[in-house]
Amino acid sequence: MSWKLSAITSREAVEQALDRAEGWDEALVLAAFEVDPDEPDVWQLDAYCEGKPGKAERAAVAALFDGNAPEIKAEELPDADWVSESQKGAQPIRAGRFYVHTPEHPASEEPGVTSFCIPAAQAFGTGQHATTAGCLEMLDTMRADGIVPRDVADIGTGTGLLAFAARDLWPKARYTVSDIDPLCTEAVIDNALRNGIPLGTEPGKVVAMTAEGMDHELLHARAPYDLLIANILAAPLIELAPDFAAALAPRGSVLLAGLLATQESTVRRAYRRHGLRLHKRIQRGDWSILWLRARYVG
Known part of the structure; x- marks a missing residue:
C-alpha cells in the first residue's frame, strides 16, 4: 500500500x-x-x-x-499509479487560442488552436490555475492589439508554459526564462523538448536559467525587454517593480499575475511610481491579470 x-x-x-x-x-x-x-x-x-x-x-x-x-x-x-491517476484528473483547459493538456489527454484538433502538453505533476503553471489561464488569454489579446515584441523574459517561469505560448504568437522574438527553483529550470527544458520548443539564445529559441528575480548576468545582458511576464505573488511583484521598469524598453509591456483582486491597487501603485500604467486587465475569480505599459521616453 x-x-x-x-x-x-x-x-x-x-x-x-x-x-x-x-x-x-x-x-x-x-x-x-x-x-x-x-x-x-x-x-x-x-x-x-x-x-x-x-x-x-x-x-x-x-x-x-x-x-x-x-x-x-x-x-x-x-x-x-498515483502519478497517472492525478494526471487523469487534470482536465485540459482552453484559454484564448491555447489548449493545455497532460500526456494522458490528446492534443486539440481544432483549427487555429495551439496545444501544449504539460505533466500534471508540475503543480504550478499547468494552466489549471486561473492566473495561468488568464495570462494565456492576455497574451492572445496583446497579439490581437498589434504588440510585436523582439525580446521577451518570463520571470518565475515555473513550467515554461507562458514563454512557450508567447513564442507561438511571436516566433521571431528571443526568449529568456528564469525561476528561483532549479527544478523548474529542469522542467522548462523537459517541457521544451516535449513540445518541440527549440532551446538556445538565438531568435525564436528559449534559454532557461535559475535566478532570483532579475539577478542573473544573462538577464541583464539581454535587456531591454519589449515584454516581461511574471506570474508569481503580489509581494515579489511589488519588490521587482523597479527592476522590471529598468529592464523594460520604451513603450514596453509587463504582464503581471499571481495577485488577488484585493491586492491589485497596491501592485499597480508600485509600478506607477516607475512609469508603468495599466493598459488592460482580466479578472478570473478572485485573481487579477494586469497588462501594464511603459511611457515612451525619448
Whole structure:
C-alpha cells in the first residue's frame, strides 16, 4: 500500500515550501494544488511515499515549512499509479487560442488552436490555475492589439508554459526564462523538448536559467525587454517593480499575475511610481491579470 502526508495552508506557504524542496528525497513525491476555487489562497501539499510514513518522513515535510508547519495528516492509499491517476484528473483547459493538456489527454484538433502538453505533476503553471489561464488569454489579446515584441523574459517561469505560448504568437522574438527553483529550470527544458520548443539564445529559441528575480548576468545582458511576464505573488511583484521598469524598453509591456483582486491597487501603485500604467486587465475569480505599459521616453 502507498501512503501520503498532507498539509493544508496558504498558497504562499505551500509555494515557499516547494522552494525549500531543493535536493528533496525522491522517495517522497511532492504535489500541490488549490483546494477549492472559491478559496484561492487555501492550498494543499501532498507527499507520497511507498510505505507507512514515520517520524523521519513527517519531519522532512514539516521542515519544508521552516518552523511554521501546519497539521500534517497521514492517509493510506489503495494500490494505484498515483502519478497517472492525478494526471487523469487534470482536465485540459482552453484559454484564448491555447489548449493545455497532460500526456494522458490528446492534443486539440481544432483549427487555429495551439496545444501544449504539460505533466500534471508540475503543480504550478499547468494552466489549471486561473492566473495561468488568464495570462494565456492576455497574451492572445496583446497579439490581437498589434504588440510585436523582439525580446521577451518570463520571470518565475515555473513550467515554461507562458514563454512557450508567447513564442507561438511571436516566433521571431528571443526568449529568456528564469525561476528561483532549479527544478523548474529542469522542467522548462523537459517541457521544451516535449513540445518541440527549440532551446538556445538565438531568435525564436528559449534559454532557461535559475535566478532570483532579475539577478542573473544573462538577464541583464539581454535587456531591454519589449515584454516581461511574471506570474508569481503580489509581494515579489511589488519588490521587482523597479527592476522590471529598468529592464523594460520604451513603450514596453509587463504582464503581471499571481495577485488577488484585493491586492491589485497596491501592485499597480508600485509600478506607477516607475512609469508603468495599466493598459488592460482580466479578472478570473478572485485573481487579477494586469497588462501594464511603459511611457515612451525619448
